Amino acid sequence: MRERDFMKPGKSVAIAENAMAATSHPQATLAALDILRAGGNAVDAAIAAVALQGVVDPHMTGIGGDCFALYTPAGGKPVALNGSGRAPAAADAALLRSQGMTAISDLSVHSVTVPGAVGAWDHLSSTYGRIGLDAILQPAIRAAREGFTVAPRVARDWSRYAGRLKAHEASVRQFLPGGRAPSVGDRLGNEALAATLEKIAREGRKAFYEGEVAEDIVNTLKALGGLHTLEDFENARPDMAEPIAADYRGFKLMECPPNGQGLAALIMTRILEGFDLGEGRLSDADRIHLLAEAAKSAYRQRDLYISDPDTMCVSVEELLDEHRIAAIRSKISLDRASDPTALDMPVHKDTVYVSVVDRDGNAISLINSIFAAFGSGIYAEGSGVLLQNRGSGFSLQEGHANVIGPSKRPFHTIIPAMLFQDEKPVISFGVMGGQYQANGHAHFISQVVDRGFDVQMASDQPRSFFTEGAISLEPTIPEDVRRELERRGHKTRIADEPLGGCQAIMIDHARGVLWGASDHRKDGIALGY
Template sequence: MVATSHPLASAAGLEMLAIGGKAVDAALAAVAVQCVVDPLMTGIGGDCFVLYAAKGEPAKALNGSGRAPGAATIDALHATGLRDVIPPTSPHAITVPGAISAWCKLHDDHGTLPLERIFARAIAYAEAGFAITPRVAQDWARNVDYLKNDKHAAAFFLPAGKAPLAGEMFRQPLLAERLREIATVGATAFYGGETARRMVGHLRALGGLHTEDDFTQSADQAHWVEPISTTYRGYEVLECPPNGQGLAALMILRILEGFDLGPDLPQADRIHLQAEATKLAYHHRDRLIGDPATSEGLADELLSDAAINALRSRIDPHRASPPVLWNEPEHKDTVYLCVVDEEGNAISFINSIFNGFGSTRLDPSTGVLFHCRGRSFSLEEGHPNAIAPYRRPMHTIIPAMVAKDGVPIMPFGVMGGDYQAAGHAAFLSAIIDRGLDLQAAMDESRSFAYGGELQIEPGIPAVVREELERRGHVLRIADEPIGGSQAIRIDPVTGTLFGASDSRKDGMAIGF
């Protein structure tokens, strides 16, 4: 079974399984197609994280996030006039993309089919064209003004000066060339040679600090690491360690485990508790999570009983409260997919360029659209997430997996930028605490406490909204769907696969 947020990606993954490919082959085929047919959400100029569990083996995590250029320092960015934040369209928001390094590492270690076969569908869609699906068209239209930040992106992605409509055909021939090069040569086709030289030249023309050496050294930057985990009601939940925000998802779950979130709990109470736990976890995320080298031991500390008990005790069941760090110091667009193959190998896979259309910075000579993940860096001296040479920024993209008695039983993920950690916790709570099936848990109306307000989808009843406002929450009705999600559950007794794909997107879960 394969579950993605785009029907052509799901079909490409299913094809790999049908011809005898394994989970990794299907995942790579699906993500390659999605980079073509959903270009505002993902691309080869982005980053990637993976959780992979071979049948009978513990899960492992692959960090495919990119590093800052070697010349990237706070002083260097201050000299350009940047003081507080890095704008998403700035060349300094572009770290060396890590996705292709991760794809090739994953294929080298666990792929069974040749990349030429795996990328065939993606290359064909890029060359011959594909029909725009409804949700992609909606998101594309929302980003028209943003795309106009870059003349090359606007010229390519806004044919005739406007976003393409659902059903219209679109082509990405230069992306087909890049995929064909990678399939033939490997990661060095992207990080070296003429392609890298052109990308670096374009980035430097924009004022970037990138060098060809930065790219050459990044071909093998993706690496395997140990997942972090916690238990929730007897299930083990696995996430990638920092620099991802998976730690925040585990913190929310641990905090919520101290409350009864069963089916009899009123909806306002459940949303309130999730909001309060989210605010606490995200406050720590924003203050403490950064590059793996600056986050050593952080998961053990923040998931400890001392930290969780202290944080949980600060939640008032009847009143919204401001978040604080547990030790009290004072301080002033993505795609996810998962696959389970006939052997039971499971993969949880996320690939992103961050904003819709990333940084909007498109190299017209290679067709590579760059992400803007470096905008997450802090420009504060001493901050764990401060920009520095070869450092990785904090990432919002997080694949996840659930295990029972040491056996992986569900790869899953939630898209939606900052929402992802909160989404992981809400999705699992709906399944474990209230017994919802995968699709029902995904399709529930969502809420998200972030940035001083509680965003809610329109489906949450007025009486619940009124109660949340009475408790002090500042509500904002979301003007677009909050996130998206995919999951595949493996029945531990029968081995049957149950899949779901979020109705907020165009995708599907499909198997045979």
């Protein structure tokens, strides 16, 4: 592991012996740590953290969104949880096209899929947790009822995306008090959300998917022309599956199977394994170039094939076939950019990611999202639920793998991950940031495996992302690198906001030590004891 240069700005990797949590908000990390110290396990702590973030990070996540998780019990095999919601049973692409739509707007009522987060939390808690939802949800309930102070990155994003709320009076009343976004240090609460969280704490999933909460959400959506019914909510259930995986230089990268884009991350890492990315072997321009070339192919295949697994026409095994990967790799030149192909999925969306490892060695990688900033902007005021717009990831194109249909799950960008070695988890990690996430996984893993960075240093490295026909570069990437990329034929742009947000925990099995990282691009922190 490379040593950090303490003369340069940055922060040290967090170190702990017993347990650790890494989140993108300090209060969420503290909530997880409190649960761990009080006897809860990794699952309990992760749900506590993400539920609290649904209160203090309302533009990013909440009970109106979806959830995916990878969980590896100590000494056991990893399992994948798919807590993504489905379109209404009445959803029909032809119907929407007949109304003049060519795509589903991310502010449309038709972008709202049935939220899957609460069902996922309930299943994780009842199956793998230790202390129950009543104890787990208390930090979130307190924050919603007593109020919370707005953190710096949260305030920045809140102000930047406040316009997404302005079409709905109820949303403005709750999230834009006095007609404006709250500033850093302002205090805000949500009594209606506190009451709903209390019901979920007492009754579990039933409190959300049946009764007055579900009725409030459905009535809110129907008033806007939505096709949702109470039956759609009653039928909502998470799915469990085996993770999908690909080898990378003696490690195994584990991802959730489709409808998430984890498969694209696996395709990228398989492509990159064919190049020597060791420290000192390539220039910064070389690394960015190769990452972009791998992304072009992996994301194109993602957009063509990844959808609800019940409707996918190409298997995971076919897309990861080594002959197929080798053929893609053989077309990549180190000297010239290939022709860019525009990605046809929604661009940059908002999410929160949590990683927790407990004192028994249980590890969870969990991600929760309402997709775009403030989701659909639609707020069910009686229940305090801000609704996601994950359905904007559906296509209206007849014959497309991801075309909207009855009770169908849309393509998903959110992907938790774990890296294994010798059948043991060695890093539980995620890189928030909509489309960027698959690219972020490949970049992060290469920084650790190829360059020898610890997880915090790997997270700190400047980022790039090929999207919409050009490489988006964080402004920390030198101008001479940008010029070299353009010489090779790439179009470039300077990113107008940070690319993604990483949280990670590395497990040093030999020494019994945990290494934690939280991205400087967010407000968060990694802490352990």
